[in-house]
Amino acid sequence: MIVRALLSGVTAVAFGLLYQVSGSTLIISGVIGTISWALAGLIMHFPNAGLLGDFVGAIIVGGMAEVAARLKHEPALVFVVPSIIVFVPGDLVYQSMVAFLKDHFLSGMQSGLTALMAAGALSIGLALATAVLRPMLRGRWGAGKHRV
Amino acid sequence: MKPISSGQSENPVPKVLTVIADAGSALLASGAExxxxxxxxxxxxxxxxxxxVEVIVFPTALFINASGMNTVIRRIxxxxxxxxxxxxINQLSRDVSQNPIAVEELENRLAEARRTAxxxxxxxLLFxxxxxxxxxQLMGGRPVDLLPALIGGALTQLVRQWLRHMGVANGVADMLAAAVAVVPAVASAYWGISYPGSILxxxxxxxxxxxxxxTAVRDGIQGDVLSAAARILEALLSAGAxxxxxxLTLYMYLALGGRWT
Structure with missing residues (x-):
């Protein structure tokens, strides 16, 4: 469990490097990746969790990135993009692909649709975190002094 | 008699506007929302x-206009x-709005920012x-998957970089890179490593x-629905490619009677 969370952090750092991020930003991305995966992993163990883990993970990534962006005066995008990669449902897409190739149409459809819904859960989680946190943070620190 | 239309020569585009447009297009081309x-x-x-000043930005183009000047358009x-x-560029715009610098210096620092880090x-490839x-390893791989996965990631990035460098369209480049990305997984399946899914x-x-x-999500929340829709479409096309x-690679391997568990 802890090892997997740390692996998630390593993934976030590696993809951060791939997207040309550097310095302390990279370390923060790694921490966000680790914490979000650990909490999402806990939720996955609930009975009938379904895609709840992805959803909560995305909320945590979005929320922490928004706070980090405020504190570091950097675009939130820099923190979100590397950390969200581990939640992308690559495994489901792969299962769907193999099922279609083996003529198992129904299970291919099932995995494919689940992957699409997982992507939807991630999007809604990110959107929710950003939409709620951004106005709150803007109000607290320096009341939009950077606005035109 | 004075002409109604003053024509371009009397109304030149000042350098400021083109430099600002360049800053915007560099941001957009690097993936900013x-x-x-x-x-x-x-x-x-x-x-x-x-x-x-009026600014309109789409994922593929931007327009900027200020009163008494011609509009500057950039195609991305x-x-x-x-x-x-x-x-x-975010840092640069913060600095400039606090203590302004000459336009030429802004242009230089912008050129520097575009090449940055x-x-x-x-x-x-290593990353x-x-x-x-x-x-x-996250997808349930075992130690035996480590080396093929490392090779797979590096190989994929190599092919994608090379194709982008050649000027191949993004969708086609993604498709060809994915076709190559599967090769290490197929090779390990061929040499008897069971469950090669995590490598793939x-x-x-x-x-x-x-x-x-x-960015699609962030554009959507801000109300830039056109960009959000365009980017969702681009993401779906890319995933499809x-x-x-x-x-394609996997099908050929299976059609040739390869083993895949």
Missing amino acids: VARVEDTMQRLAFAYHLKS KNRGVNLAVVRA RYRPEAN AGIGALAIS VAGIMVLTPGLLMT IAAGAS
């Missing part, structure tokens, strides 16, 4: 005392991911390899359109 591009351009225009053809450029191409390696997933995850999905490319 629409609201950030508009915000940065407005902030720069405000710092140079331009009056009644090549879009990639370079968060270092987004950070640098890029890692060398060979280093990118992709390490990312793929970590993902293969690790390879294609390097190509994931994660940035497009994120990746799945098609990976399926």
Whole structure:
């Protein structure tokens, strides 16, 4: 469990490097990746969790990135993009692909649709975190002094 | 008699406007969201005392106009991911709005920001390899999957970089890179490693359109629905291209009677 969370952090750092991020930003991305995966992993163990883990993970990534962006005066995008990669449902897409190739149409459809819904859960989680946190943070620190 | 239309010669585009447009197009080409591009351009225009500035930004084009000047248009053809450029230009616009500098100096610093902190191409291969390696372990891989995943990630990135460099369209490049990404997984299946799925997933995850999905969401919340729709479409097309490319290799392997468990 802890090892997997740390692996998630390593993934976030590696993809951060791939997207040309550097310095302390990279370390923060790694921490966000680790914490979000650990909490999402806990939720996955609930009975009938379904895609709840992805959803909560995305909320945590979005929320922490928004706070980090405020504190570091950097675009939130820099923190979100590397950390969200581990939640992308690559495994489901792969299962769907193999099922279609083996003529198992129904299970291919099932995995494919689940992957699409997982992507939807991630999007809604990110959107929710950003939409709620951004106005709150803007109000607290320096009341939009950077606005035109 | 005075002509009604004053023509271009009397109304030249000042350098400020073109430099601001360049800053915007560099941001957009590096993967920034629409609201950030508009915000940065407005902030720069405000710092140079331009009056009644209007900015319109789409994922593929941007327009900027100030009162008494011609409109400047930029077409964005090549879009990639370079968060270092987004950070640098964001920082630059903050600095300029606090203490203004001459337009020529802004132009120089912008050119510097566009080249900023890029890692060398060979280093990118290593990063992709390490990312793929970590993902293969997350997807339930075993130690035996480590090396093929590392090779898969690096190989995928190599093919994608090379194709982009050749000027191949993004969708086609993604498809071909995905087709190659599967090769290490297929090879390990051929040499008897069971459940090669985690190696395959690790390879294609390097190509994931994660940035497009994120920016689509952020554009959507801000109300830039046109950009959000365009980026969702681009992400779906990219995912489709990746799945098609990976399926192609896998299909040929299976059709030749290969073993896949």
